[in-house]
Amino acid sequence: MTSHEAGAAPPGSPGTAALIEAIPLALIDTPLDYILADHFRQRTVCVALKRFAAEGTVVRSEADMVIAFLDHDLPLHHEDEDEDLFPAVRRRALPEDDLGSVLARLSEDHRLSDVMVHAIVDVLGSGPDNDRVTLDRPARDIMLAYANSEHRHLAMENGIVMAIARIRLKPSDLKAISEAMKRRRGVDA
Ligand SMILES: [Fe+2]
Ligand SMILES: [Fe+2]
DSSP: OOTTEESSOOTTOTTTTTTSOOEEGGGGGSHHHHHHHHHHHHHHHHHHHHHHHHHTEEEHHHHHHHHHIIIIIHHHHHHIIIIIIHHHHHHHOOGGGOOHHHHHHHHHHHHHHHHHHHHHHHHHTSSTTSSEEEOOHHHHHHHHHHHHHHHHHHHHIIIIIHHHHHHHOOHHHHHHHHHHHHHHTTOOO
16 A cells, blocks of 8 residues: 555555555545545445355455455444534535435444444454455355445435535535545545
């Protein structure tokens, strides 16, 4: 990872670069674009988890890449949303946007998905010196369940929250979100 990129993908890492791309940190200056790019990466991870579940085995390099994303990038993204994006959207939304229950549901999804994420990280981290991780049926099922619930979550965020954020948030809101995201990642403003 260079100082200009964030994320789980060290460029050039053998066998891993194509799985999860790093996001240029400069994109945080337009925070909604950064969050959308993170959603794209989450979809990529879900597609990979479905493939792992179908094949029943994961090469070590891909397992490590997904662990790094789920352990590091995903919690940062949840904090971006729960602490900055959602409160800003909640403040600026109009009553007819009817967003209260949607935002509460999405934050609850973050909390509930932690259990599945930890289970997936544990499975993928087993036998760290082996070339491959072999997945038993329960591990495959939890990967599928997480991927399916995350696809629904992303559809709600992109289709509802991000669409309303684009319309309602002011430049000052976006600047505050961007600054908080930089602080969270230890990036100079
Ligand atoms: Fe999100
Ligand atoms: Fe989310």
